[in-house]
Amino acid sequence: xxxxxxxxxxxxxxxxxxxxxxxxxxxxxxxxxxxxxxxxxxxxxxxxxxxxxxxxxxxxxxxxxxxxxxxxxxxxxxxxxxxxxxxxxxxxxxxxxxxxxxxxxxxxxxxxxxxxxxxxxxxxxxxxxxxxxxxxxxxxxxxxxxxxxxxxxxxxxxxxxxxxxxxxxxxxxxxxxxxxxxxxxxxxxxxxxxxxxxxxxxxxxxxxxxxxxxxxxxxxxxxxxxxxxxxxxxxxxxxxxxxxxxxxxxxxxxxxxxxxxxxxxxxxxxxxxxxxxxxxxxxxxxxxxxxxx
Amino acid sequence: xxxxxxxxxxxxxxxxxxxxxxxxxxxxxxxxxxxxxxxxxxxxxxxxxxxxxxxxxxxxxxxxxxxxxxxxxxxxxxxxxxxxxxxxxxxxxxxxxxxxxxxxxxxxxxxxxxxxxxxxxxxxxxxxxxxxxxxxxxxxxxxxxxxxxxxxxxxxxxxxxxxxxxxxxxxxxxxxxxxxxxxxxxxxxxxxxxxxxxxxxxxxxxxxxxxxxxxxxxxxxxxxxxxxxxxxxxxxxxxxxxxxxxxxxxxxxxxxxxxxxxxxxxxxxxxxxxxxxxxxxxxxxxxxxxxxxxxxxxxxxxxxxxxxxxxxxxxxxxxxxxxxxxxxxxxxxxxxxxxxxxxxxxxxxxxxxxxxxxxxxxxxxxxxxxxxxxxxxxxxxxxxxxxxxxxxxxxxxxxxxxxxxxxxxxxxxxxxxxxxxxxxxxxxxxxxxxxxxxxxxxxxxxxxxxxxxxxxxxxxxxxxxxxxxxxxxxxxxxxxxxxxxxxxxxxxxxxxxxxxxxxxxxxxxxxxxxxxxxxxxxxxxxxxxxxxxxxxxx
Numbered sequence: 047x048x049x050x051x052x053x054x055x056x057x058x059x060x061x062x063x064x065x066x067x068x069x070x071x072x073x074x075x076x077x078x079x080x081x082x083x084x085x086x087x088x089x090x091x092x093x094x095x096x097x098x099x100x101x102x103x104x105x106x107x108x109x110x111x112x113x114x115x116x117x118x119x120x121x122x123x124x125x126x127x128x129x130x131x132x133x134x135x136x137x138x139x140x141x142x143x144x145x146x147x148x149x150x151x152x153x154x155x156x157x158x159x160x161x162x163x164x165x166x167x168x169x170x171x172x173x174x175x176x177x178x179x180x181x182x183x184x185x186x187x188x189x190x191x192x193x194x195x196x197x198x199x200x201x202x203x204x205x206x207x208x209x210x211x212x213x214x215x216x217x218x219x220x221x222x223x224x225x226x227x228x229x230x231x232x233x234x235x236x237x238x239x240x241x242x243x244x245x246x247x248x249x250x251x252x253x254x255x256x257x258x259x260x261x262x263x264x265x266x267x268x269x270x271x272x273x274x275x276x277x278x279x280x281x282x283x284x285x286x287x288x289x290x291x292x293x294x295x296x297x298x299x300x301x302x303x304x305x306x307x308x309x310x311x312x313x314x315x316x317x318x319x320x321x322x323x324x325x326x327x328x329x330x331x332x333x334x335x336x337x338x339x
Numbered sequence: 340x341x342x343x344x345x346x347x348x349x350x351x352x353x354x355x356x357x358x359x360x361x362x363x364x365x366x367x368x369x370x371x372x373x374x375x376x377x378x379x380x381x382x383x384x385x386x387x388x389x390x391x392x393x394x395x396x397x398x399x400x401x402x403x404x405x406x407x408x409x410x411x412x413x414x415x416x417x418x419x420x421x422x423x424x425x426x427x428x429x430x431x432x433x434x435x436x437x438x439x440x441x442x443x444x445x446x447x448x449x450x451x452x453x454x455x456x457x458x459x460x461x462x463x464x465x466x467x468x469x470x471x472x473x474x475x476x477x478x479x480x481x482x483x484x485x486x487x488x489x490x491x492x493x494x495x496x497x498x499x500x501x502x503x504x505x506x507x508x509x510x511x512x513x514x515x516x517x518x519x520x521x522x523x524x525x526x527x528x529x530x531x532x533x534x535x536x537x538x539x540x541x542x543x544x545x546x547x548x549x550x551x552x553x554x555x556x557x558x559x560x561x562x563x564x565x566x567x568x569x570x571x572x573x574x575x576x577x578x579x580x581x582x583x584x585x586x587x588x589x590x591x592x593x594x595x596x597x598x599x600x601x602x603x604x605x606x607x608x609x610x611x612x613x614x615x616x617x618x619x620x621x622x623x624x625x626x627x628x629x630x631x632x633x634x635x636x637x638x639x640x641x642x643x644x645x646x647x648x649x650x651x652x653x654x655x656x657x658x659x660x661x662x663x664x665x666x667x668x669x670x671x672x673x674x675x676x677x678x679x680x681x682x683x684x685x686x687x688x689x690x691x692x693x694x695x696x697x698x699x700x701x702x703x704x705x706x707x708x709x710x711x712x713x714x715x716x717x718x719x720x721x722x723x724x725x726x727x728x729x730x731x732x733x734x735x736x737x738x739x740x741x742x743x744x745x746x747x748x749x750x751x752x753x754x755x756x757x758x759x760x761x762x763x764x765x766x767x768x769x770x771x772x773x774x775x776x777x778x779x780x781x782x783x784x785x786x787x788x789x790x791x792x793x794x795x796x797x798x799x800x801x802x803x804x805x806x807x808x809x810x811x812x813x814x815x816x817x818x819x820x821x822x823x824x825x826x827x828x829x830x831x832x833x834x835x836x837x838x839x840x841x842x843x844x845x846x847x848x849x850x851x852x853x854x855x856x857x858x859x860x861x862x863x864x865x866x867x868x869x870x871x872x873x874x875x876x877x
Contacts, residue, residue, distance in 0.1 A: 252420030
């Protein structure tokens with residue numbers, strides 16, 4: 047995929063989308079729903095950042111998933127279908143299934159979060175909260191400004207101390223710890239001192255005058271309106287199915303799935319459309335605006 | 340009409356008895372460019388802040404400040420915020436938000452403008468300053484010079500009538516400073532905004548200013564056109580005269596009368612007239628003599644990159660730095676100067692090549708604040724010595740050398756820029772180094788303290804310390820260095836004793852040399868030119 051049009055949608059849509067998908071992924075333990083969420087999440091994460099996703103999946107998600115699948119039946123002995131006994135304790139089919147399902151849930155949530163981190167930049171979050179709490183959004187923006195400076199200053203101080211032969215890398219352990227503490231304490235002073243200058247700069251530019259306005263860099267256009275409508279329709283359909291109990295599942299004492307019906311089939315399609323929404327949207331945009339693939 | 344008019348204005352800080360400003364009367368007229376200068380601690384910043392009530396320090400005021408003919412204290416806060424723009428020294432701390440567009444919009448948001456109006460004004464300002472490409476960038480990804488330009492643009496977006504600038508270029512390198520000053524001049528000329536600027540770089544700002552006010556101990560000493568102000572400074576032998584443009588200093592020392600030359604171009608013309616009769620033929624520069632003896636630092640075929648497959652910052656660098664000398668490393672940004680210093684300090688290791696450093700090394704970092712750890716200067720210095728026996732005596736001795744005795748009880752962060760630099764030097768010296776490495780030590784120092792600083796360096800070298808400093812300050816290096824090296828692209832492009840080094844460069848050299856190179860091969864400092872001229876005159 048060449049361009050990422052989904053990321054250009056209004057932050058409100060993005061936020062709604064990720065909140066819905068991540069919450070659904072967390073609570074729907076139905077195997078079909080789990081599979082859809084995992085499949086779409088993985089595919090999208092790969093299309094966003096192939097190398098990082100594969101590395102993240104192999105190094106982090108896979109070992110965790112295996113661990114969860116293996117450990118759950120070892121410690122959870124509920125369930126009626128006993129497969130075998132280990133140390134006189136029953137290993138049940140239900141516990142195995144539950145372990146696998148939790149692992150799938152956990153993995154897809156992680157994948158969705160990795161997508162969300164790439165799309166929902168801090169800037170978009172800030173603009174989002176700006177509506178509800180303007181001062182909070184300014185605070186967030188200032189924090190985002192401060193964090194890199196704080197890091198840089200920490201590095202500069204550590205290096206300056208190193209240049210005097212009292213860095214955190216030299217001397218015995220207690221000395222090093224003491225040097226580290228000193229750096230931490232002076233960082234506080236530095237932050238407070240320089241905060242005074244920032245405060246002056248804010249006051250000099252009229253901060254604190256009544257009736258503060260807000261600059262919206264994102265515009266909610268007609269495309270956003272349409273996309274939010276479609277998105278809401280999908281979310282409501284899935285929620286309706288949830289209320290009807292279509293995507294609930296019982297693992298203990300024995301596995302019980304709601305019966306398949308045309309309605310459940312309809313729900314699967316809705317959920318699939320919801321989860322692959324960004325990819326479908328990008329594909330449509332690719333054809334419409336950028337002249338095909 | 341006067342934008343600002345001060346009548347017998349005095350100010351005393353809360354809790355003090357002596358006034359910081361007394362009996363100040365002057366005015367800034369519409370569209371004027373006023374330069375305010377003076378030694379550190381003379382009250383320049385205090386005065387400038389009085390003109391911006393939102394950040395004026397607390398204290399007792401007498402007399403009146405008029406803004407557009409009305410008392411400033413009665414001006415509504417909204418118009419004070421918008422119409423009086425204020426840019427401070429530090430590019431870093433002034434930027435409030437994380438994104439360039441948000442920073443540009445910040446002041447306008449405070450004024451309560453609509454989103455659409457803000458969009459137009461930020462777009463206008465970004466285009467005026469040619470920074471539209473940065474619009475979506477993080478503020479932290481900008482360089483110091485770019486940040487300061489952004490701070491200026493953010494203030495200008497509020498459409499002020501007058502711009503107050505407090506040493507805005509003191510933290511910038513010469514190229515970024517020139518860009519910034521050009522932007523200020525553009526605002527002044529093209530938008531007609533009055534400018535009142537406090538600055539140490541008189542060499543660059545004097546030719547831009549319409550009027551110069553010199554402050555001394557809280558009062559205005561001189562208030563005149565630049566040429567007259569310079570003449571008066573030299574006639575009264577004021578310490579600030581040392582900071583004047585080279586052309587002016589040379590002409591003044593040779594008994595020139597008003598109008599004195601301001602720029603290199605005018606200086607040449609003036610010198611041509613002065614030397615009309617006895618212009619000597621230009622002699623050849625001296626030949627280099629080879630350096631002998633045990634070096635303080637020896638670098639051989641060094642290569643260095645910060646990342647494994649990254650670009651090489653240092654390429655095939657070989658350097659021999661002799662003992663007990665002041666070795667200056669000059670060059671543009673990103674040429675590897677600071678990295679070379681870090682290699683010498685052992686903070687980084689070259690991936691290829693050898694470095695040999697004899698004796699103990701200490702580094703004076705660019706930002707002196709990074710050295711201080713304690714809440715008083717005395718404690719901070721004593722901390723360096725651990726539990727040594729004659730700790731207090733040693734602290735006292737070093738404080739005397741760096742003239743800090745009176746300041747020992749203060750918090751290091753409460754000291755002025757020059758004082759912090761001295762305190763940092765004192766701290767570094769307590770490690771009793773054989774080799775002192777300094778990164779931009781003259782940044783933000785005034786003319787007077789630069790002289791003191793060079794005296795301290797001389798004392799240290801007599802005591803056996805070798806000094807390497809990285810600097811952008813060509814004038815300081817020409818006056819004080821024994822040896823100079825010009826860095827380019829991770830390597831030394833030229834190297835030699837200070838005088839022939841600068842005389843051999845045609846662009847990267849002092850103003851005095853650029854003025855006089857047609858006639859004198861060996862004149863690098865203002866003093867050199869004056870001396871040569873006097874020799875000819877007999």
